[in-house]
Amino acid sequence: MDNPNDDSAQYLISTVSKRSGVKSDLVRAWERRYQAVTPIRTAGGHRVYTAQDIARLMLLNEATRHGHSISQIARLSLEELRRLVKSEQTATVLTSAPISATGRRCLAEEYIEKCYSSVVAFDANTLEAHFEHAIVELGTDAFIEHLLTPLLTRIGERWRSGELRPVHEHMASSIIRSLAYILRNNNPVAANAPRMVVSTPIGQLHELGALLAAIIAELKGWQVTYLGANLPAEEIAAAVCFTNAVAVTLSISFNNDDLVIPREIRRLKKLLGARAALIVGGRAAADYKAVLDEAGVLDVQNYDHFRAILDGLAAGHSAQISDGLASVE
Incomplete structure (x- = not known):
């Protein structure tokens, strides 16, 4: 990954959030979980970022909007991120109309089956990956309403019937909480x-x-x-x-x-x-x-x-x- 200290200007996270369009809690999450940026700390303990960090966050934000998983692109160089975003912008011009409401429901149903299978198998990594991809493909509202709510209802029913253990529900709930930073509105x-x-x-x-x-x-x-x-x-x-x-x-x-x-x-x-x-x-x-x-x-x-x-x-x-x-x- 690029050296975050290539330029001398330093910015507090509030300024970084405004300039990059990425909410402060999301900046921290990307930093903590994926090392997308590496700020330095002042003598007073405050994180400070460079202009290059802001550029990275802008590109990462754009790329995730096009469906790329942050875990897969967080360590790309600036140039690689620029090429990725440019290719996605070109592809967007050539794509057809957005997915319909009916298409979202069908896609959500497919994800429900895949996610439930991961819960039964107690495969937390695969479940988290399905959730991340579904959020991008469905959008937050449809993800919550047409995938997450029916899935949680099914898990609860199967738990009460004895087909699943309480630990299955706890595992799924823990992953959902950890992904809250993705679901939350990133617009000012x-x-x-x-x-x-x-x-x-x-x-x-x-x-x-x-x-x-x-x-x-x-x-x-x-x-x-x-x-x-x-x-x-x-x-x-x-x-x-x-x-x-x-x-x-x-x-x-x-x-x-x-x-x-x-x-x-x-x-x-x-x-x-x-x-x-x-x-x-x-x-x-x-x-x-x-x-x-x-x-x-x-x-x-x-x-x-x-x-x-x-x-x-x-x-x-x-x-x-x-x-x-x-x-x-």
């Missing part, structure tokens, strides 16, 4: 974008549903603060205050057959008041419909419904900003 978020906090209520330890909700919201242009799993209502409400969020999204994956979830929903709704909307979804959300209706929660039915809710809240947020500007004038 508008400064006035609506803000959201995403978590799971106390006692809900499975966070994949919440993580996927956070990714979908980011793709819709929201600025998301993802808190992970198992938080009490008071902490979630505190995060809303710290971030000025206009919405909270909770994922409920399991019915614990106790009074904790109803209590936490009521408590959080009271703490939020009119400050932020409360959105609840997940595999077990329907089991708590009575308390969700009672509290006036926005109950997510499916991914399209969640996106529609986000659009409605974003429109209301934009209207509030416009009204505020008009009053100032």
